[in-house]
Amino acid sequence: MTTLVLGPLLRYVDETSASIWVEVSDAAVVTVTAGDHVATARTFAAHGHHYALVELDGLEPGAHIPYTVSLEGETVWPEQGSEFPPSLIPTFKPGKPLRMAFGSCRVSVPHDEAGTRAFGVDALRSYALHMATDDSERWPDLVLFLGDQVYADETSDEMQEFIASRRSIDEPPGEELKDFEEYAHLYRIAWCDPANRWLLSTLPSAMIFDDHDIRDDWNTSWTWRQQMAEKPWWHDRIVGGLASYWVYQHLGNLSPAARAEDVLWQRVASWDGDEELDLTTELDAMAEKADEQPDCYRWSFARDFGDQVRLVVVDSRAARVLEPDARSILDRTEMAWLDGHLQGDVDHVLIGTSLPFLLAPGLHHAEAFSEGVCQGAWGQRVAGLGERLRQAIDLEHWAAFQQGFREVARMVLEVAAGRRGRAPSTITFLSGDVHHSYVATAWADPAVTDLRAESDIVQAVCSPIRNPLPRGMERVTTLGARRRLARGVQRLARAAKVPASPLAWELDRGPWYDNNLAVLEVREPDRVHLRWLAGDVEGRPTDRPRLRTVAEVDLPIRR
Structure with missing residues (x-):
């Protein structure tokens, strides 16, 4: 059966x-x-x-x-005897104002005392239980997952048991994933919890990958790629990771019209053979080519919600240009696509990117300085040390790809200045990755650009859903938001020949470090409300959290 x-x-x-x-x-x-x-x-x-x-x-x-x-005619969902309400479309x-949940970075470990002690309460599951039992709050229209839906390189005990059942865990890649089969099992673990499974069955979802969906520091630099290419297991890993991503995450991001243009989906949709279509060979070939030639396949996607909201979700991992003399976080094809989609004539523009476009200023300038040093601003001996440091402490966000950062900043300022149609009320970057949450507000720097923003430009980060930042790193991120430190690191970046940014910004709220899921709600044509929600098990069983509010922010913050 x-x-x-x-x-x-x-x-x-x-x-x-x-x-x-x-x-x-x-x-x-x-x-x-x-x-x-x-x-x-x-x-x-x-x-x-x-x-x-x-x-x-x-x-x-x-x-x-x-x-x-x-x-085959037998009903398999909803499950008989389920404690959850019927799944809905x-x-x-x-014309209805958009309400959208978003977040990133979720490990899949048990919700018992040991799992909760190690990783905290699963904010997604907490929200699912709230949705299932409390109808006083309006549900989101969709949830946007901004990376690290699965951890291919930091596996749970359950995943390691599966790996050990099919190969020696003492041989490379050890406890990390090796191929498509192991990815399939990892997705099963990630999405099988009854509460989360119900939520995903009744709340529309969109997703984009980040590094841990493939491997920590994925596409950090040319050196990183060369190092990974030398590992005998890497080919199966990257092919299995991208192929499984297409099946489990990417396909569902696309509208029916966009999906109909996908060559692989055309094979599925047009198949009329007597036997089931086996897509393995073509899927793996696509994944291999997409890794070697990123401009041959697009993982980014966009959609409009009437004339109210435009959502543009950007691949900031696979589409990178890593050659030392031509680094950019987006290749020319992807940059042109983004350029075409960053337009006005809507009330609000949302830009989903797994990596924060605007880090705390001190951290941003530190990463920009790192890139300058790695590019040889202070000589080749220092450049080698900088590369080792870049990989060791994850200096690989937008700030570490200054060419692409400045190009996208210019696009955003043109939208905000009304150069690309009517200026929206807000332009908001939605991001994850960094295992802390915050809100930053940006403006045009008059010393660098003559553009003047009519829109409010905001960075909103929600991370993690379940994978807290180590305590020692909390102090680092808090220091990164301090103005005096930021100015000092900025001077270092200038000394490393980093050009000035057309955007200036600072943190308005945060950082906070809870496991949380954020909800964005358009309340008026010119206003947006953001709320970060976490699960609380104090005085309760660890698998039955209540929902609590971590922070609330109304946009615009400065007007």
């Missing part, structure tokens, strides 16, 4: 359509029934696993439609 292995995940949803993803145990026809609407899809195979993405269309806008999933209502 064919069974449901993972999912359903409710992915791309708009006013009239919804995409639902599943993994099942064998080749099958998957049927989704939502009210009077029924849609089916045949599974496709990859590395012995079976997947389907079912597309429903013609749905009523602004509705909340219960749905079921069937395999919440289609968008035109």
Whole structure:
């Protein structure tokens, strides 16, 4: 009997359509029934696993439609006896203000005392339990996961048991993931908890990777890539990581129209053979080529929510240019794509990027200084030391790719100045990665640019969902926000020949270090509300947290 292995995940949803993803145990026809609407899809195979993405269309806008999933005529979702409400498809209502959750960095370990003591309370699961039991708060329209949905290099005991069952853990890559099969098991662990599984079945989601989805410091520098290429297991790792990302995360980010343009999806959608389509060879070939030639495949995506909000989600990992004399966090193809999508004529622009565009100023200038030193500003001997330091303490954010940073800063200022259509009220970068949360406000530096921003430019970070920053690092991040330190490090960056930025900024709120999930809500055409939420188990069982508010911020902060 064919069974449901993972999912359903409710992915791309708009006013009239919804995409639902599943993994099942064998080749099958998957049927989704939502009210009077029924849609089916045949599974496709990859590395012995079976997947389907079912597309429903013609749905009523602004509705909340219960749905079921069937395999070969047998209903497999909702699960019988589940403590959670029926899964719903919440289609968008035109003109309704957007409400979106976001966050990053979530390890998948048990919710018992040991797991909670080591990693804290899972903020996503806390929110899921709140959604399931308290209908007083309006649900988000979607959740945006901004990287490190899975940790391929820092594995749990459960994952290590699986690895040890198929190969020696004493041989490279040891406790890290090796291939697609191990990624498939890791995603199963990450998404199988009943509360989170229910949330993902009823809350539309979008996702972008960060380094731990592949490996810590992924694409930090040319030296890093050369070092990894020498490892005999790296080829299977990067191919398995990108191939599984396409299946488990990327496909569902795309609208039906955008998905129809994907060459691999065209193979799935047009398949009419008697046997299930096995996509393994073509999928692996795409992943290998995407790693070697980043401009041949795009992981970034964008969508508009009426004329109210534009969401642009940027791949800041795979699309990097790493040649020492031509470093940029985005290659020319990706930069041109972003340039085309960063336009005005909406009330709010949201830019999702796993890495914060604006770090605390002291940290930003430290990373810019590091790049200058590594590029040889102080000689080749110091450059070698700088490269080792860059990899050791993760100096590889936007600030460490100054060419791309300044180019995107210019684009944002042009949008904010009304040079690309009507200036939006707010332009907000949404990010994760750094295992602390904060809000920073930016403005045009009159000493560097003649552009004047009419929009409020904001960086909002929510990290981690569940993976707290080591205590020793908290002091470092707090120091990075101090103005006196920032000015001193900025002078060092200038001495390392780092050009001045057209943007100036400072932290307005934070940093705070809770495991949390943030919710952004458009409240008026010119106002946005942000709230960070965490789980609290004080006086309660560790698997039954209550939700508490960590911080609230109204945008604009300065006006």
